Amino acid sequence: MFQILSKSQTDTEAIAQKIAPLFQSGDLILLDGDLGAGKTHFVKGFTQGFQSEDSVTSPTFGVANFYRAARCDILHIDLYRIATIEAFNDLGLTDYFDQCVVCIEWGTKFADYFDDCLLVSLASKGANERLITFSGHSDKYNEIKATLC
Ligand SMILES: Nc1ncnc2c1ncn2[C@@H]1O[C@H](COP(=O)(O)OP(=O)(O)OP(=O)(O)O)[C@@H](O)[C@H]1O
Numbered sequence: 001m002f003q004i005l006s007k008s009q010t011d012t013e014a015i016a017q018k019i020a021p022l023f024q025s026g027d028l029i030l031l032d033g034d035l036g037a038g039k040t041h042f043v044k045g046f047t048q049g050f051q052s053e054d055s056v057t058s059p060t061f062g063v064a065n066f067y068r069a070a071r072c073d074i075l076h077i078d079l080y081r082i083a084t085i086e087a088f089n090d091l092g093l094t095d096y097f098d099q100c101v102v103c104i105e106w107g108t109k110f111a112d113y114f115d116d117c118l119l120v121s122l123a124s125k126g127a128n129e130r131l132i133t134f135s136g137h138s139d140k141y142n143e144i145k146a147t148l149c
């Protein structure tokens with residue numbers, strides 16, 4: 001487990017951008033936190049860390065967005081409106097998990113289903129401060145800590 005305090009939206013994006021080089025195809029990140037906690041902005045910074053030119057938006061209607069990048073593509077999923085794991089499976093998105101880094105907002109809804117993932121939790125500590133906690137089944141803590149400290 002590793003925690004870092006973000007003091008602004010830009011801070012959150014910079015944190016995500018810095019750790020992006022530690023990830024590759026097949027890696028899975030679950031993003032947890034209330035509405036407006038900063039999950040989408042985290043993915044925005046993360047995608048910038050892959051030098052992607054695609055713009056990151058909340059995947060409101062399509063449930064998922066793909067962002068192209070030279071090193072590997074990013075698959076951004078939002079499970080807020082997905083009620084069951086069956087409904088998620090019907091989307092066929094897991095077919096792409098091996099070929100992309102996968103970031104899933106509200107992924108902890110089905111936490112038992114997604115194993116072997118890094119959990120990134122964002123907790124609001126006021127208007128602009130967010131405590132970001134990295135946890136879950138990941139061997140990347142030491143690298144994340146070394147990158148961010
Ligand atoms: N430290 C911070 N980190 C991230 N966002 C912040 C921070 N401080 C303020 N904000 C603001 O909080 C909001 C976060 O919005 P964002 O869409 O990223 O949240 P979200 O967790 O994806 O919400 P949702 O659950 O609706 O998808 C933005 O308006 C952003 O400007």
Ligand SMILES: [Mg+2]
Pocket residue numbers: 039040041058078105
């Ligand atoms: Mg969002």
